[in-house]
Amino acid sequence: MAASRQGIAKVLCRLLPSISHPVRQYQSCLHRLPARTFPGLSGFQPPRHTLYQAVSLQGAAKARYTDRPWDYLESAEYIEKYGTNPVWAGYRRNHKGGIPPQKTRKTCIRGDKICGNPCPICRDPNVIVHHQNVKLLEQFISPHTGMVYDPTQTGVCMKQQKKLNKAINTAQDHGLLPIQIPYVDFSGEDYSNSHDAVGSTPPPPSLTSGNTWYKWYSELTPDQNEVAKVKKTYKAYLN
Amino acid sequence: MAALGAVRCLFRSYSRVKNAQRSHQMLVRCSVRTFCSGTQDNALSDHAKPQFTDPAVQDILTRITGLDLQKVFRPIKQELKPPTYKLMTDDQLEQERFIVVREPDGILRKASWEERDRLIQTYFPKGGRKITAPLIFMEENLKRVFSQDRHTDVLDLCLVQFEPDSSEYIRLHEATYEDLNKHGKYDLLRSTRHFGGMAWYLVNARRVDGLIVDMLKRELFQDAVSLVSLFHMVHPHSESAQEAASQQATGTNLLKIYSQKESQRSGFIDLALQAYEQTAAESAAA
Numbered sequence: 261m262a263a264s265r266q267g268i269a270k271v272l273c274r275l276l277p278s279i280s281h282p283v284r285q286y287q288s289c290l291h292r293l294p295a296r297t298f299p300g301l302s303g304f305q306p307p308r309h310t311l312y313q314a315v316s317l318q319g320a321a322k323a324r325y326t327d328r329p330w331d332y333l334e335s336a337e338y339i340e341k342y343g344t345n346p347v348w349a350g351y352r353r354n355h356k357g358g359i360p361p362q363k364t365r366k367t368c369i370r371g372d373k374i375c376g377n378p379c380p381i382c383r384d385p386n387v388i389v390h391h392q393n394v395k396l397l398e399q400f401i402s403p404h405t406g407m408v409y410d411p412t413q414t415g416v417c418m419k420q421q422k423k424l425n426k427a428i429n430t431a432q433d434h435g436l437l438p439i440q441i442p443y444v445d446f447s448g449e450d451y452s453n454s455h456d457a458v459g460s461t462p463p464p465p466s467l468t469s470g471n472t473w474y475k476w477y478s479e480l481t482p483d484q485n486e487v488a489k490v491k492k493t494y495k496a497y498l499n
Numbered sequence: 500m501a502a503l504g505a506v507r508c509l510f511r512s513y514s515r516v517k518n519a520q521r522s523h524q525m526l527v528r529c530s531v532r533t534f535c536s537g538t539q540d541n542a543l544s545d546h547a548k549p550q551f552t553d554p555a556v557q558d559i560l561t562r563i564t565g566l567d568l569q570k571v572f573r574p575i576k577q578e579l580k581p582p583t584y585k586l587m588t589d590d591q592l593e594q595e596r597f598i599v600v601r602e603p604d605g606i607l608r609k610a611s612w613e614e615r616d617r618l619i620q621t622y623f624p625k626g627g628r629k630i631t632a633p634l635i636f637m638e639e640n641l642k643r644v645f646s647q648d649r650h651t652d653v654l655d656l657c658l659v660q661f662e663p664d665s666s667e668y669i670r671l672h673e674a675t676y677e678d679l680n681k682h683g684k685y686d687l688l689r690s691t692r693h694f695g696g697m698a699w700y701l702v703n704a705r706r707v708d709g710l711i712v713d714m715l716k717r718e719l720f721q722d723a724v725s726l727v728s729l730f731h732m733v734h735p736h737s738e739s740a741q742e743a744a745s746q747q748a749t750g751t752n753l754l755k756i757y758s759q760k761e762s763q764r765s766g767f768i769d770l771a772l773q774a775y776e777q778t779a780a781e782s783a784a785a
Contacts, residue, residue: 406576435635435644440575441655442627446663 329388333395346399348380348414364411367419379417389423391430559729560695563722567690627659715771
């Protein structure tokens with residue numbers, strides 16, 4: 261039963277790349293083989309011929325989109341897979357009980373192992389979180405409030421959510437994403453342009469007049485009365 | 500009405516530009532915020548030169564800014580949350596501090612403006628301001644943002660980030676106004692708090708032709724007349740100002756004199772004035 265299902269899956273995988281990603285997860289669950297190529301595993305030869313084909317196709321695609329990740333969102337492959345929906349539409353987390361945990365999983369990919377049911381960003385290696393990939397970032401921001409969606413809503417793992425937050429902040433900093441700017445009130449200010457606290461320090465008066473910084477740096481002549489008093493006190497020890 | 504108040508509030512901040520030039524001449528001891536090369540006039544020989552904060556100037560600028568309620572009260576994207584109420588105590592107001600810097604070779608000097616702003620932001624952070632300037636103010640990003648017509652965003656961010664009349668503030672405002680003037684996108688700033696500043700900058704730089712043409716295209720004749728009167732107020736020794744003073748001209752005659760004497764695009768202004776007078780005559784006759 262399982263074998264025939266796998267056979268059908270293999271054929272379908274070759275013919276229709278659009279359903280390859282859920283099929284890939286299924287196969288990965290069964291065979292515990294890496295479903296993504298990683299740079300260290302380029303020479304790996306899995307026993308299944310079709311799995312290797314699927315893997316090499318995706319490996320080439322990943323290399324194609326790493327430089328320009330925003331091209332993927334225009335490609336036919338993306339439109340066929342997602343249409344006009346955001347990347348996270350239709351994803352469902354697997355958890356025990358009716359109430360999902362407050363935090364999504366920490367990460368989907370540990371080393372070369374990908375978990376079962378990876379999150380919307382990890383399951384598609386062409387979806388790359390980059391601060392210039394504005395179309396992707398906009399999918400994770402609410403159009404009404406301008407806030408980033410919670411990971412429990414979108415289903416992304418915490419590692420990808422952190423990367424997403426960082427990329428959104430950089431994009432807003434560069435001006436790629438619109439931002440609501442707080443209003444600054446200038447009503448109570450005084451507008452003097454100079455401030456005593458700022459500027460070149462004027463030289464101290466002693467230096468300008470030619471004296472030393474401290475009086476006792478230069479030659480000191482003691483007071484004669486004081487000298488006489490001291491001499492009188494130590495008269496027995498002098499001479 | 501709140502927007503008008505806001506517009507008024509910001510106009511006052513631009514007085515620093517004039518004060519800077521005056522204080523630079525008079526107070527040599529205290530250092531003045533240095534600013535980049537300005538295209539503004541340095542002629543301060545005329546003691547009656549009107550300042551940005553003069554009530555007459557402010558009145559004209561508020562009038563030409565206009566008030567498009569749809570633009571002023573447009574909905575913004577913000578988080579849905581119940582309102583918070585904060586009380587300002589004296590402790591929370593910014594305290595005046597002398598900031599001094601000890602160099603490694605022992606010299607104790609007062610901090611420069613940039614260091615002062617950075618340290619004040621570290622110890623008394625202001626909402627929305629960052630310690631390092633946002634990257635949107637770099638050249639390439641500015642160009643891209645200007646091509647997307649987001650000049651108001653740039654100016655708002657500049658207001659949040661920089662102190663009024665600092666070098667970065669002036670540089671950014673000049674860059675924005677130059678870009679707007681080059682492409683004629685004056686309408687982007689109309690009904691915002693920045694329009695008066697832009698008009699003042701252009702009047703001081705004697706480059707108001709584009710703005711007048713834009714006003715005439717949108718049939719804002721009263722605004723154009725007020726702008727020309729402001730120009731004569733600021734440059735009383737120019738030809739058109741003297742001509743207007745001699746003829747005691749008002750209304751569209753001011754525009755005619757301006758287009759003859761001063762403007763480079765006199766043809767367009769004359770045509771527009773003719774069309775306006777025709778329509779006025781027709782409506783008076785009918």
